[in-house]
Amino acid sequence: MLVVYYSNSGTTESAAKTIQKKTGADIIKLQMSPDYPSDYSKLTVVAKRQIDRNQHPKILNNIDFSKYSTVFLGFPTWYHRPPMFINTFFEKYDLKGKTVVPFTTSMSSSIAVSRPYLKKMTANKQIVLQTGFRANETSTITKYLKQHNFTK
DSSP, X not given: OEEEEOOSSSHHHHHHHHHHHHHXXXXXXXXXXXXXXXXXXXXXXXXXXXXXXXXXXXXXXXXXXXXXXXXXXXXXXXXXXXXXXXXXXXXXXXXXXXXXXXXXXXXXOOGGGTXXXXXXXXXTTTOEEOOOEEOSSHHHHHHHHHHTTOOO
């Protein structure tokens, strides 16, 4: 198993590390170009512009997924949807035959708001897309991982 994530404020990183600890998975933080601003008000402008212009930011990581069957994909929810780099993720990497478990961090949006976007991004790619979960709390993460037999 592999945990791949992007975190701007540290919330998604904390969730990713919790998943890694509970599953024994490897972990990789996605690097973007250009990187997102750390200032939240500037970040929202950039994120909205990317959505409006259908821009897919570049992911700098070169990841070999060949030894993994399950990939946990972590991201914040911006504007009630996955950030545009999630499009890039599914365009850049060949995940054919892999199980992808999305997890998101958001104060207001559940994983359900991201599902239609994720389904569209993974259509015809022969990826097993799990329902996923909102990973704001350790108890929610633990419950999901146990329910789906991902814990070590």
